[in-house]
Amino acid sequence: MAAMERENELGDYLRARRAAVAPADAGLPDDGPRRVPGLRRDEVALLAGVSTDYYIRLEQGRERHPSEQVLRAIAGALRLDDAADAHLFRLGRSVFGTAVAATTVAPELLRLMDAMREVPAFVVGAAQDVLAANAMAKELYDGFARYDNLLRMIFLDPYAREFYADWDRAARIAVGNLRASSSQFPKDERIERVVGELSVHSPAFTGLWARYEVRPRTHEDKHARHPRVGEIRLHFEALAVTSAPGQHLSVYSAEPGGAGADALVLLRRLTERETASADRAAPAEEEELRA
Structure with a gap:
């Protein structure tokens, strides 16, 4: 399951965090009931200052090398805290630590x-x-x-x-x-x-x-x-x-x-x-x- 998740982990993460943001929390007008929870893709793109097509490619895994500026803008649009923001950058920049978790207590x-x-x-x-x-x-x-x-x-x-x-x-x-x-x-x-x-x-x-x-x-x-x-x-x-x-x-x-x-x-x-x-x-x- 974890291996499958990593195939497009950035896209999975963006979708999950987008669903967790209410339009009102992002400063957008409430236009009534929605088919899906949270923000729509075009709304995230608007808030982040990128094209809707580009943002869709990010979620679908067809764009895997976003710039630091784009990631920072998306983090702001999704209202990520420090820990969530750091994780977005690890996924988006493909920068992961090589430390091995310790299992023996000194x-x-x-x-x-x-x-x-x-x-x-x-x-x-x-x-x-x-x-x-x-x-x-x-x-x-x-x-x-x-x-x-x-x-x-x-x-x-x-x-x-x-x-x-x-x-x-x-x-x-x-x-x-x-x-x-x-x-x-x-x-x-x-x-x-x-x-x-x-x-x-x-x-x-x-x-x-x-x-x-x-x-x-x-x-x-x-x-x-x-x-x-x-x-x-x-x-x-x-x-x-x-x-x-x-x-x-x-x-x-x-x-x-x-x-x-x-x-x-x-x-x-x-x-x-x-x-x-x-x-x-x-x-x-x-x-x-x-x-």
Whole structure:
């Protein structure tokens, strides 16, 4: 699927982003119901200052070498933000990075993550695989059948709709973030496998993926429901690991003295209880094996 998409990825991207812009947002008069959502091709061409024929050739893949000036004008017409604008230029100028996404977590990063005992912290890779997680993070996501890939968890685990207070928002943000990763690592086989699996098994993912929103997730406020803690409202930060391309250290925190901080205290107590229980069980299991 990903290989087919790259045959005319610039055209696919232009069509998807054109459909996402309302005429009124582009300063155009509302002329009533339209057969297709968003802007028409001739309207994008008008706003960008290029001929309609030229713009149609771009979308159809018959023109593959637009100038920087044309791309900048189209980005303005489509009201692209910085991340979406950068992706348009990568597609239009055929300039892609050669960096390979890292999949191994450095020991130093593991020590840093494990030292964060009062907040959930975990390391994710470019394909949104959970590469490592501290005890608090494992407790936070304990209700999921598998804590392995954030996209799979959201789209393929029924528990996700109980866990996320606003599942639609969580799903949209996750797909936009994966799009950003695929833009940075366009030939990453793991990303392609994740996209392929979700495209086969989740119509919801397929619909969001087709919207072509490129939005890296750097921070956001999270609202979740934990089966034992209850409502949890936390702030999320994704810190890029510069020594490991594609990896991010994801950390949750809460405003001191607020309900989120109280929820973290409860979560930490659960984590400590589970850890102590596991430590007590380990010698007994070893004794049984020796017997």
